[in-house]
Amino acid sequence: MQTEVENIAGYDYDTKEAAISPVTTKELDQLMQTISLDSEDLRYLRLAGEVLENQTESIVNAWRGVISSTPHLAIYFKDANGNTDESYKMMVKERFKQWIMDVCTKPYDQDWLNYQHKIGLWHTNETNAAQTPSHIPLRYIIGFSAVVNDTIKPFLVRNGHSLSVIEKMHKAWCKAVLLHVTLWTRAYCIEGEW
């Protein structure tokens, strides 16, 4: 697993190259309280991580299916001539797959905060050598979380947990996605507004 993670381009989680998040630990705590993301949710996220571990390729493919069939979203994988940037798409796929596992398994600490900050910056000003548009509007980042939350459910049922446990995993997932998206919005905000 470790070797694989080391091979994910741009995945500089927990390295000196990561940007430092301007979000304080106190702000993070208060945001988690606002979302009501509690210790029970974190336990169900760990469980969701076990269920999703071998399905991340299929999950990202499901999201990409929706993106590909939505013209105003599909352009973010295309160059100025309308051709899909396959190498970029392949590179970020590995980061997306790893993101699913990180949502479920990582401690929400300073390293994690720093990486969320970097994801926010990526979306506002793409630093990869990609041919795709460099800026993704905030409304699509927030809006697409509905798809991310809807599509995860069939993947959560695969390990035969009870309906009640599946519901709790799903609720925890939705709260965690909201936490991530909220952190990413910081890069889009007027100073002091976030």
Added chain:
Amino acid sequence: MQTEVENIAGYDYDTKEAAISPVTTKELDQLMQTISLDSEDLRYLRLAGEVLENQTESIVNAWRGVISSTPHLAIYFKDANGNTDESYKMMVKERFKQWIMDVCTKPYDQDWLNYQHKIGLWHTNETNAAQTPSHIPLRYIIGFSAVVNDTIKPFLVRNGHSLSVIEKMHKAWCKAVLLHVTLWTRAYCIEGEW
């Protein structure tokens, strides 16, 4: 019903006093597609409206219970001396109750867009004659939607619909709340970032 709505202070929905939203109809359509909020969801929202119609007071009280017990949120109903601004709280309660019905029943048209724009402006620069803080950070606006979505569920079960119908009403509600919150974020964004 009409007389009641006319008595809601600040509820200038569909009047000349409403601000004009900078969001275009095309942007709205694409945002609804991004959220995958479709005609089936709109039908289930109408049904949810029938279920919630006589429960809006209790729903807002449930949200306020969470806010009151969360010190960093409770301050937004208090003046500089830490005293609750009861008249402000009473005034916005009526708007919140009406908002629940609007989410479920209003056509998502220009009047509705304009009113969402006004709500965004209210949160960034309070224009009521209130003693409470004039600015609510964006992270709390987005984050609290998790509570709004969680707490609505027990209210959706009251009319004895099947579990499957309740699930569909809830999914439609969550998407609609995300749409509203996404529109409100515009007032917080750097020009061109939204």
